Amino acid sequence: MDSGDEPETPEQQGRKKRCHRHTPKQIQELEAMFKVCPHPDEKQRMQLSRDLGLEARQIKFWFQNRRTQMKSQHERAGNCALRAENDKIRCENIAMKEALKNAICPSCGGPPTNEDSYVDEQKLRMENARLKDELDRVSSFASKYLGRPVTQLPSVQPMAMSSLDLSMGGYSNPGPSSSLDLDLLSGGSSTVMPFPFSAAVSEIEKPLMVDLATRAMEELIRLVQTDEPLWVKVGHDGREVLHLETYERIFPRPGHQFKYADLHTEASRDSTVVIMNSIALVDMFIDASKWAELFPTIVSKTKTIEVLSTGIAGSKNGTLILMYEELQVLSPVIPTREFCFLRYCHQIQQGLWAIVDVSVDHHRENQLASRSRRLPSGCLIQDMPNGYSKITWVEHVEIDKKNQTHQLYRNLVDSGMAFGAQRWLSTLQRMCERFACLTVAGISSRDLGGVIPGPDGKRSMMKLAQRMANNFCASITASNNHGHKWTNPSGLTDVGVRLTIYRSSGPASLPTGLILGAATSIWLPVPSQRVFSFLKDEKTRAEWDVLSNGNSVQEVVRITNGSHPGNCISLLRALNPAQSNMLILQESCIDASGSLVVYASIDLPSLNDVMSGEDPSKIPLLPSGFAVLPDGQPMGGGASTSSNPMGVASGSLVTVLFQLLASSSPSAKLDIESVTTVTQLISTTVQQMKAALNCPGI
Missing domain, CATH: 3.30.530.20 (START domain)
Structure with a gap:
């Protein structure tokens, strides 16, 4: 023993004596028995105890540990098989998208003039049928192995960030701008425009949307956690905006070279503390009516198109929703922004949630007139000990500039302040304070005329x-x-x-x-x-x-x-x-x-x-x-x-x-x-x- 070593205590010596390693012969005999009978009864364990010179309790524990080890090996093997299936179907999905891109002219949006469109259509239909069969097969495999449908899974195995593909977010077929119905001023009646994307999501679209949402979640978390050089501070108020060259190098997207010339990127990040816990915020974010109530000055219209997943075991973790929203700035001269997007909610750990939005091209007969889309955006919500929450918000959109902003508001909109992360968070902070005042009866009020008789009257007035x-x-x-x-x-x-x-x-x-x-x-x-x-x-x-x-x-x-x-x-x-x-x-x-x-x-x-x-x-x-x-x-x-x-x-x-x-x-x-x-x-x-x-x- 070296002079600097501490002598062992009696307790350490006792534990050291109780540690027993089986001999190679004992392990060989136990393995042979395990192959024949993984669950030996008491009589078999007693026989092994006499033959190998081990206690019956040691025999029992060895078989329990061996069964646990074997189960883990089987689970790892199954996960590898499922990952391989997912990788294969994802590659085929990307190939399918590339085939669709090749069949569309990037400049005019029409079919190529030098190819037989009928033959191309038939090829795409055959490829689509094969892709659906592959999706059905991997979904069936996942359902049998994990005991629930694949569309209800909270996530899939993450892929490398370089393979992120958000090409589903583009919109096409811009429609003519609306003009005033002159009959309105002569007593005619107005009608509400039909709501876009009213049809249900098909079964083949659901796995693709799950994959898109989980990839968007990966990107959002990295956007929240990464600082310079991905984010840079600008302006007198130190607002954080995205450095686009760095972003495109970290998150390359297939087909991004065909980006429309009139698309403008806005990306900002901000953080604050609000008077509301994470559970209450998540509940309001995934409910369309509560979402509009939380942001009345920003969200002018919203609707849940379809709930694709309601979460795991009754919680909001894993919730996936297809939504529509219309965003505004409070002026009749600023065009609203419309998005059809997926909202995915994920609980990273206790008291830490992430919610991501990403545009999806849900084709229906009534489509959005704009090519604008929401790239992975959202927020990270972290509970604080005092019941508050710290929120980091990322807002990242590509906006179609064909509808020119009135020159009066051009500086506000082009700077990103009109729809940026700072506006979302400052509005959220104010509304959370308002909700807190609504629920707490002790908030002071000035009542000079004795008008308010009690807390119920005050709450009714606030509502x-x-x-x-x-x-x-x-x-x-x-x-x-x-x-x-x-x-x-x-x-x-x-x-x-x-x-x-x-x-x-x-x-x-x-x-x-x-x-x-x-x-x-x-x-x-x-x-x-x-x-x-x-x-x-x-x-x-x-x-x-x-x-x-x-x-x-x-x-x-x-x-x-x-x-x-x-x-x-x-x-x-x-x-x-x-x-x-x-x-x-x-x-x-x-x-x-x-x-x-x-x-x-x-x-x-x-x-x-x-x-x-x-x-x-x-x-x-x-x-x-x-x-x-x-x-x-x-x-x-x-x-x-x-x-x-x-x-x-x-x-x-x-x-x-x-x-x-x-x-x-x-x-x-x-x-x-x-x-x-x-x-x-x-x-x-x-x-x-x-x-x-x-x-x-x-």
């Missing part, structure tokens, strides 16, 4: 205000999928006053009758925070509110619904004897991406119902208000441009929306007087805003 804000966002969108379209009858302001009309049958969220909406967007050389403070302050309301006739208003109730003092719900009373029976419900909210001030008139009987805690969903409100966004200009000044005529940095983009009940009869026709009235109303409001903010010449 009514949220519905009002959601209706405002839905009414201001540039989408044609909401049953109304915008038209520009005049050029009174920067982008003109745009009109829309729709009919409400009531008696639920909107008043019954013919509703006329008017909206405009303007640029102001004033920081967006200052514009928001001016609009939300009841003391300065008379300076822009044309309908107040110069009379001031008094705030009688304020409910805080966020950490920022500007995030609140107010009940305003007009100091005008002629309007003593009418109050104004207002919600204001602000975050790093922008702000809202939304309001609507509410009568005393309806308010009493709300304050008593009754369901507010049947109370009709017709919201109007303002959406205020930063202009996307860099801090520190800039040159004069068409969208920033004074060359002033950190200006704001303001969209004003007024909605009026033109007639209480849904079948009424719109008259020119109503159009003139609402046009003058919104034009006067804009001019008074500019004057109050000391920029009347803009």
Whole structure:
């Protein structure tokens, strides 16, 4: 023993004595018996004990360990066989896609002129049939081995990142841009556009979608965990954007050389902490209605097309959903973005979840007109000890630029701020604070008039205000999928006053009758925070509110619904004897991406119902208000441009929306007087805003 070694304790010596290694002869005899009988009974074990000079307990443990070892070997062999089958079918799938690409002209989208299209079609049909047989065979093999259908598996064996293929995400056949139905302004009715991708997913598509989703998950996790040189910081706020050359080198995609010239890539990353745990967030992310409720200022429309997997053992882990969504910026002049995509949810470990979105080309008779697609995007959600969650968000899209953004918003959109990760996270952070205030009864409120009798009344008021804000966002969108379209009858302001009309049958969220909406967007050389403070302050309301006739208003109730003092719900009373029976419900909210001030008139009987805690969903409100966004200009000044005529940095983009009940009869026709009235109303409001903010010449 070396001088530096510690002497062994009696306990260590006892354990060392109990460790027994079988001799080669004993192992040989035991192996021979195992081949004949892997499960010897007690009599056989006693005989082996006498023959080999071992205790019966040692014999029992040796056979148990040997059976476990054999089971592991069989499982590894089965996994290798399944992996080989998956690799083979994946290669054939890629070959099939390449054959399809070769049959399509990259420049015009039509079939080649120098080949027999009928022969090519028959070859593709035969290849498709063979591919389906291979898929059925590997699915059957996996089902027998693992005891459940392959389409319900949470993941497949990962492949090398260099083989990532997201070519399914492209869209084709762009349709003509929609124009206003002129019959709308003469009393015609509007119709909602048919929803795309309504048909079910075929059985042959499901394994391909599972494979696409799992590959996208691998890429998302690497995008979240990798820093420079993949991600670089830009701008004064240190936003992280993707370095495209590095990305394409790490994640090459087959056929990417045929990328359309008018496709623009936007990719950003951001992280924050929100007041919600991971389980609650995952539940809201995979429910389409809750997803829209969580992001009302961004998601204008969403729908679950089909649930491909509901998760493992009742949990959300492994959930795979085919979804459709439409994204907006709150202005009628910015085209919405439509995506059909897979959403896959994976629990990495306890308290750590990943959710990935990736576009999929789900061909049906009604297809998206845009070639835009969502490349692997999503978030990593990690629980924190205090019940909060840390979220890292990646937003990565290729956008079809054929629909030009209005020059007023070009800087905001082209910089990636309009739809980037920072906007998603700042909105999520604010909404989580709002939900927390809704569920916690102890949040303080300012009640000068004794209007709110208890916590039920406060919650009903918050729900009514949220519905009002959601209706405002839905009414201001540039989408044609909401049953109304915008038209520009005049050029009174920067982008003109745009009109829309729709009919409400009531008696639920909107008043019954013919509703006329008017909206405009303007640029102001004033920081967006200052514009928001001016609009939300009841003391300065008379300076822009044309309908107040110069009379001031008094705030009688304020409910805080966020950490920022500007995030609140107010009940305003007009100091005008002629309007003593009418109050104004207002919600204001602000975050790093922008702000809202939304309001609507509410009568005393309806308010009493709300304050008593009754369901507010049947109370009709017709919201109007303002959406205020930063202009996307860099801090520190800039040159004069068409969208920033004074060359002033950190200006704001303001969209004003007024909605009026033109007639209480849904079948009424719109008259020119109503159009003139609402046009003058919104034009006067804009001019008074500019004057109050000391920029009347803009």
